[in-house]
Amino acid sequence: MRVIYPGTFDPVTNGHLDMIKRASLAFDEVIVAVLDNISKSPLFSTEERVSLLKQTCKDFPNVEVEHFSGLLVEFAESKNTYTILRGLRAVSDYENEMKNALANRQLNENIETLFMVSKSEYTFLSSSLVKEIASFHGDVSKMAPLEVIKALEEKYK
Numbered sequence: 001m002r003v004i005y006p007g008t009f010d011p012v013t014n015g016h017l018d019m020i021k022r023a024s025l026a027f028d029e030v031i032v033a034v035l036d037n038i039s040k041s042p043l044f045s046t047e048e049r050v051s052l053l054k055q056t057c058k059d060f061p062n063v064e065v066e067h068f069s070g071l072l073v074e075f076a077e078s079k080n081t082y083t084i085l086r087g088l089r090a091v092s093d094y095e096n097e098m099k100n101a102l103a104n105r106q107l108n109e110n111i112e113t114l115f116m117v118s119k120s121e122y123t124f125l126s127s128s129l130v131k132e133i134a135s136f137h138g139d140v141s142k143m144a145p146l147e148v149i150k151a152l153e154e155k156y157k
């Protein structure tokens with residue numbers, strides 16, 4: 001089965017990478033789909049977010065990194081892929097994820113959303129937390145891969 005793992009990935013963290021690694025073992029193919037969401041005014045451009053993911057996922061042969069704008073269900077359809085994978089860290093993720101999953105099913109009833117539970121050591125981890133700590137030059141070496149740490153240092157120098 002092929003799944004789409006969509007998100008902002010601004011930037012990719014060790015939490016995302018753990019999900020991608022586990023998904024690459026659980027499914028035949030994983031398409032990591034970076035959302036071009038201008039409304040969220042990301043720190044990293046779409047090209048930068050895609051490039052950081054490509055560098056950090058290069059050892060997973062069945063993982064592909066792409067970007068999309070507009071509706072996720074349309075991107076999914078264009079890829080002939082009807083399974084969306086999302087991560088659940090805490091109960092606080094649940095409400096929003098439930099809303100998105102129901103909305104996506106309303107838009108296309110063939111779309112299924114699957115959830116994978118975060119590893120306990122990553123439940124606190126988010127891109128925003130990593131950015132906040134990095135902006136104060138704090139140590140994020142346990143939270144993000146080396147390529148991301150370097151890119152953050154460049155942004156916040």
Ligand code: ADP
Nearest residue numbers: 006007008009010015016086087088118122125
């Ligand atoms: P979005 O803006 O779509 O929520 P994110 O990049 O924040 O984009 O997250 C993408 C996906 O990765 C979401 O399903 C989110 O729940 C999941 N995710 C984010 N951080 C972690 C983590 N630490 N552990 C597991 N899953 C995570």
